[in-house]
Amino acid sequence: MSAITQTRNPRPNPPRRRGMCPGVLAPMEVGDGLLVRVRVPAGVLPAASATRIAELGRRYGNGLVDLSHRGNLQLRGVAAADMAALIAELRALGYVSEDAESEAVRNVLTSPTAGLDGTAVLDVRPYALALDARLAADRDLHRLPPKFGWLVDGGGQATLFDSSIDVRFDAVAGAVAGAADGPLFRLGLGGTVEGATLLGHCRPDDLVELAAALARAFLELRQTLAEPPRRMAGLVKALGVEVLRERVGTWLLDCPHPSHAAHGPLPSPASQERKLQSPPLRSGEGSGWGQTPPIRLVLGRQPSWLGVAFPFGRLDVDRLEALAALTVEIRITPWRALLLAAPQDGAAEKATALGGILDHSDIRLKLTACSGVTGCDVGTTDTHADGLAIAGRAAGLLEAVRMVHVSGCAKGCAHPGAADVTLTARDGVYDVALNAAPGGTPWRSGLTPSEAVTTVAGLSVEELSRVR
Secondary structure, three states, X not given: OOOOOOOOOOOOOOOOOOOOOOOOOOOEEEOOEEEEEEOOHHHEEEHHXXXXXXXXXXXXXXXXXXXXXXXXXXXXXXXXXXXXXXXXXXXXXXXXXXOHHXXXXXXXXXXXXXXXXXXXXXXXXXXXXXXXXXXXXXXXXXXXXXXXXXXXXXXXXXXXXXOOEEEXXXXXXXXXXXXXXXXXXXXXXXXXXXXOEEEEEEOHHHHHHHHHHHHHHHHHHHOOOOOOOOOHHHHHHHHOOHHHHHHHHHXXXXXXXXXXXXXXXXXXXXXXXXXXXXXXXXXXXXXXOOOOOXXXXXXEEOOOEEEEEOHHHEEXXXXXXXXXXXXXXXXXXXXXXXXXXXOOOOHHHHHHHOOOEOOOOOXXXXXXXXXXXXXXXXXXXXXXXXXXXXXXXXXXXXXXXXOEEEEOOOOOOOOOOOEEEEEEEEOOEEEEEEEEOOOOOOOEEXXXXXXXXXXXXXXXXXXXXXHO
């Protein structure tokens, strides 16, 4: 164990306040207090800001920090009485908008390696930041559904190809898109890079205006339907893509349109080779904001960064502060890992001593778990402790599978899709299902936590394969 405290004792739960909604200005109420999401524009967090956020988490929260699949930081255990002071401090740092409406729509996912990866098509940070600012400032766009998301990806070693999103701008070389000049953005609607419906291409300088026009078109068109869809994929399914293309055609280039949606941006040769070496995805995986394996491409010492993960995407303010001291800038990734830009000499050893995971083959990365009883009202088991117990006893199984999921209830907040092995808690016991989502038909049921760990540890790869 490092000198940094391994486990912090949460402060007593603050007074309960019902009817609160997710968001920074209206934080989510969870089992250990209020959860405050800190949106980091373009995922770029200067070391000084990371240090200050750690100080605020120590002062106003219980010291725990989560990394989300949306590329945000989450401060846990905030007391209701401290919310106003915390929000004022975060606003002074530039991480909170002036009102809840603008805060709710600033859902922009960005390449975490932008500006660090020489193989990328384009450094997308300026465009992502400009889009974030437009969403915050343009009141017409505040009517977008709270989870409506945008993606700006520059390509390269660690693309966001598997992130499913409402609107995605993927950088491609002009020659790839049939244009003679520099890089362009390929505009896809409602899905991953392979599943999104292709709308067209645009010049980088037109991204913000095109995004605003597309948002307005979505808002207007959804109201023409009896049941207005909340996601872009639903609108495209209902009305088709041509009606949207007609609305925003001013900003689209006359590039040849591929005949199917799977014509995505071309990764660099290095990243394409690594992608092909990854095991194929099964149904139910890859949902949400980039939950699947690109993390394996960014961990450890890279030419321009050091990639560090923590079990279940959970660290604490002491670790965040210590990591900030090793770099000038931290990048927040949608894979629940951090990148230290231009790290100091010896940073890898120090990050390892802090409990960080630098090796992409570490079996703890195969485990997914929600907060469980320590951080959720409905949790009845210590999901993190039980997951780590599985890591300690089932190394062989974890090496052979893609994921073992320990879920505090049937909702499966940490991963709603199927996993090779899923433990679903109910009333202090677990049901264990194979190749199923949380709440799926159990293979073994009603197991105490220790029995569940023993059962999973005794599960052979051959037996798991038979169930598949």
